[in-house]
Amino acid sequence: MNSYFKSMKIELRSHYMKYAFCQLIKRDELDSIQIDHPLFKATVLLQGAQIIEFSPAHYHFKNALWLSPSAHYKTGESIRGGIPICWPWFGAPDKNPTNISQNIKQPSAHGFARNSIWQLKSIRESCHQIEVTLSLASSAESLQCWPFDFELEATFIIGKTLRISLSTHNTDKHVVTYSQALHTYLPTSDINKTLIYGASGTTYIDALDHWKKKQQQGSINFCIETDRIYMFRDNTTLTATTPLHTLLLNQFNSRSAVIWNPWIEKSKRISQFSSTDFNSMFCIETANVLGDTVTLKPNETHQIGMQLSIESQY
Numbered sequence: 323m324n325s326y327f328k329s330m331k332i333e334l335r336s337h338y339m340k341y342a343f344c345q346l347i348k349r350d351e352l353d354s355i356q357i358d359h360p361l362f363k364a365t366v367l368l369q370g371a372q373i374i375e376f377s378p379a380h381y382h383f384k385n386a387l388w389l390s391p392s393a394h395y396k397t398g399e400s401i402r403g404g405i406p407i408c409w410p411w412f413g414a415p416d417k418n419p420t421n422i423s424q425n426i427k428q429p430s431a432h433g434f435a436r437n438s439i440w441q442l443k444s445i446r447e448s449c450h451q452i453e454v455t456l457s458l459a460s461s462a463e464s465l466q467c468w469p470f471d472f473e474l475e476a477t478f479i480i481g482k483t484l485r486i487s488l489s490t491h492n493t494d495k496h497v498v499t500y501s502q503a504l505h506t507y508l509p510t511s512d513i514n515k516t517l518i519y520g521a522s523g524t525t526y527i528d529a530l531d532h533w534k535k536k537q538q539q540g541s542i543n544f545c546i547e548t549d550r551i552y553m554f555r556d557n558t559t560l561t562a563t564t565p566l567h568t569l570l571l572n573q574f575n576s577r578s579a580v581i582w583n584p585w586i587e588k589s590k591r592i593s594q595f596s597s598t599d600f601n602s603m604f605c606i607e608t609a610n611v612l613g614d615t616v617t618l619k620p621n622e623t624h625q626i627g628m629q630l631s632i633e634s635q636y
């Protein structure tokens with residue numbers, strides 16, 4: 323049983339708060355925190371501190387995050403959907419700047435945090451929202467992947483909107499540089515009718531065209547496999563319109579965003595994904611990558627964040 327529930331002396335792995343009902347539920351092999359609040363339902367997995375459900379009342383308690391219908395909940399396997407946390411590197415190790423890639427001792431993409439088991443630190447509630455904080459600290463296992471001490475905290479403020487912040491505290495005696503992303507999977511009912519506004523005039527790196535630098539003209543649409551890193555001058559807001567809704571995504575302490583859709587051929591090759599899923603999802607990943615990576619001196623802290631709001635629905 324998780325220490326929070328133990329410390330609260332909850333034997334049934336469930337807890338009535340003043341407004342909400344929280345349960346620690348096993349989904350196959352993984353522990354999840356399930357929250358039922360009058361204003362929303364939400365589910366956060368302890369593996370990866372991955373939120374997989376945010377279903378606000380004003381969206382008829384439907385999930386505003388995309389979750390693969392073929393997701394399965396196994397220890398050490400990445401779940402496609404919700405918001406995986408990519409840390410302390412994003413993407414393939416060799417696609418990171420040298421001051422990051424030279425310290426990576428594990429070949430897999432997106433870092434080890436997404437498959438690590440996090441600790442539940444606190445749950446606080448009010449009539450408008452719930453704040454859930456999970457933590458992860460360096461261990462003998464993490465030091466084999468990445469040779470630095472650290473303390474991470476992921477905080478989810480869930481209410482009418484979903485706010486996430488990921489705070490990295492450098493507890494090592496060396497300066498550390500890392501990349502990261504909040505790899506947000508979003509739903510659509512038709513990828514061909516899905517547009518992202520807010521990036522016109524911005525430079526992006528096209529990972530599928532020899533990492534060439536290009537400039538975005540107008541809105542972003544999807545009609546082919548898409549894997550791009552947009553580099554902004556400052557924090558930005560991206561707006562996605564789909565036949566289902568309009569979504570607003572605000573980035574904090576992040577000047578880069580990855581836009582991804584695997585399209586038809588790649589869909590056939592990736593795990594926990596059916597060959598038609600590409601039509602009902604897209605990713606906007608609030609990031610610190612390439613020229614936007616983070617460097618922390620000993621004892622310094624950095625916090626990346628994003629807020630997701632559903633502005634309207636049709």
Ligand SMILES: O=P(O)(O)OC[C@H]1O[C@H](O)[C@H](O)[C@@H](O)[C@@H]1O
Pocket residue numbers: 400413431432529549550580581582592605607
């Ligand atoms: O398959 P995963 O490791 O979860 O990565 C899924 C995708 O994540 C990001 O969007 C990357 O830019 C893509 O290149 C990658 O394919």
